[in-house]
Amino acid sequence: MRLQCEVEVRSRLLPTCGLRGRAKGAHALLSLGRQPDRPPGRGGPSAGHSVYLMVCTARDRAGARYKLKENIEQFFTKFVEEGKATVRLKEPAVDVCLSKLKENIEQFFTKFVEEGKATVRLKEPAVDVCLSKANASNLKSFLAAVRLAHRGTDVEALPLSVLVPAKTSEVEKPKTKMIITSRRDYPLTKNFPYSLEHLQASYCKLARVDMRMLCLKKLRKLDLSHNHIKKLPETIGDLVSLQELNLHNNHLETFCVALCNSTLQKSLQFLDLSQNKIKALPVQFCQLQELVHLKLDDNELIRLPFKMGQLSLLRFLSAARNKLPFLPSDFRNLSLEKLDLFGNPFEQPNPLVPSIQLKIPLTLLESAARATVNYRIPYGRHLLPSHLCEDLEVAKTCQCGNACLSCFIQTTVTMNLHYVAHTVVLVDNMGGTEAPIVCYFCSLTCYSQFLDRYLQSNR
Structure with missing residues (x-):
């Protein structure tokens, strides 16, 4: 059995020597298995004595090995740093060490595993193996097997792996950021790392959104600026974690209605559609109610979304150099920090000619x-x-x-834009801040x- 997560091994003897024991956690591969050169039943020790926990990192791919049987002093939850390593019972009125619990430990066990954190305290050597950023279900299974090994369960009943040095790819820290700024550097034969949270692919002459990007479920920021994209696929809405989408300087003519009805409603906070060829946004656009920053500069907009006022969290709006003759009536419901509508051919309002x-x-x-x-x-x-x-x-x-x-x-009618925004970029070269x-x-x-x-x- 193997588990990838961040691991920090702390020696409890260092503080007694006046030394600091805290170190930065490293991405590691944990393996639960037996020694390859001493298989059970062939002259080696009994099965229970040959179960080890091996921790491999990029610096030590061969791995450090720790015996498990009767060697775990305590299981800690994520609250170990806060001194909450015990459970206080009502009946009887005692404090019970977590490692001594039986039925109660299962409930506490699930609680900290769901957050991908755990600490295993070993007796020999006197170290704490601190795990974090692990997959919750994998961590739960791994620690259950560790507990069985500690209790001396028969090796044949455990999901063990052969303890061999880890591959470089298994101990490298997952890549969370990738920036590509030329067509030459764009990956054509390899997939993007699934761990990516920030992906920028600018100046790559992309004519469409690469479908491989739509498999990156952890992606929070996607920058496809300075390309030749004409249409957005509906499946961008499947990026459930996407908070920032930059499509500056492309060839977009529309914004897909399906995206407005997708999971982007609950995640998208920043959207840059500037320097495209968009003439109008759909009414459903205002369902993207988590938007805080919206850039629509240098398009061909002849109107803003009818229900613009529904974007209650919107604080920064720029729609300069478009073809807006007037603003929608719902615009007055906005509450902005900064507004830029410079360079639009606003019509002169005349309330007497309706x-x-x-x-x-x-x-x-x-x-x-x-x-x-x-x-x-x-x-x-x-x-x-x-x-x-x-x-x-x-x-x-x-x-x-x-x-x-x-x-x-x-x-x-005329409305002073300071009514909806704290800072207003001048509407024209005459110093005006009013718009129809x-x-x-x-x-x-x-x-x-x-x-x-x-x-x-x-x-």
Whole structure:
């Protein structure tokens, strides 16, 4: 049986000599087995006496070996550094050493194994073998076998390995970061290490996302900037740990709806789509509610997502040098630290010239849809046709707070961007920090009340 994890072997005799015993943990391969030159039943010692724990590291591939039978003084949990190596019982009122527990040890055993940490204290030599960053299920099985070896269980009943020196690949620390900045260095025949957490592949002339990258389940940061990618695969959403995605300077024209409905909703915090050819983002984009930093500069955006205000955690937004004529009405619900909308051809707002799409009386469909949204009546595709559900999801909100769908009055007004952001990059070269924002009105009454307030404020 073998286990890969980080190991630190501490001698308990060093402090008695006035020496420090703490060392930095190293990636290691642990093996539970018997001596290859002394097999049981061939003149060697009995099976129980030949079970050893071997620790191989990059510095010592041959490995240090520790006898196990009746040689384990104690099993520690992750709380060993906090002095919590005992269990206090109510009945009887005693403190029991962890290594002396029987039924109770199983519960405590599972608890620390789930975090991939354990410590085994040996009697001879007087060392503590501290394990960390191990696979929880593998660690649990490994320590169970170690306990059986300690109790003298027959060798044939244990899942043992031959104690031979470890391969270099088995004791090297898993690679968590890889940076590729040229086509020449891009791996064409080898897979990416599965342990990668940060992968950058820039200036590699990639026309598509390499499917091998989508197997990296531990990936937290993916940088594919400065390539020729035209389309994103839906399976990027399977990267459950992905927090940062950089697609700066590619040839993207759309952002896939499937990504907005994927696990990225709960993980993605940084997204850079700047210097692409995107004209619009889907309504579902605002389901990426963990976004903190969003860059949309130098695209061809003619509008921002309709429900932009749903990005409640968004703090940094830049959409400079696009083709935005105005901002969506939901934009006023944002709470940003920095906002950059420089270089957009914002239209001059004119509240006195509205776009009227109001029908009097309202259609039955409009009345029913407004009531569904206003009274928060549950709905779904199991109750309504999918196109009606989509209409309800993009319902507009009047100044009075009521909803409207296809019957409304639309106009634009000026909003000072400091209303939604602490720091605002100037909108134009004239020093302005104001931009037009869309307003919707569900009835003539609401629009008339707005006009009265607007005319009074401009007298």
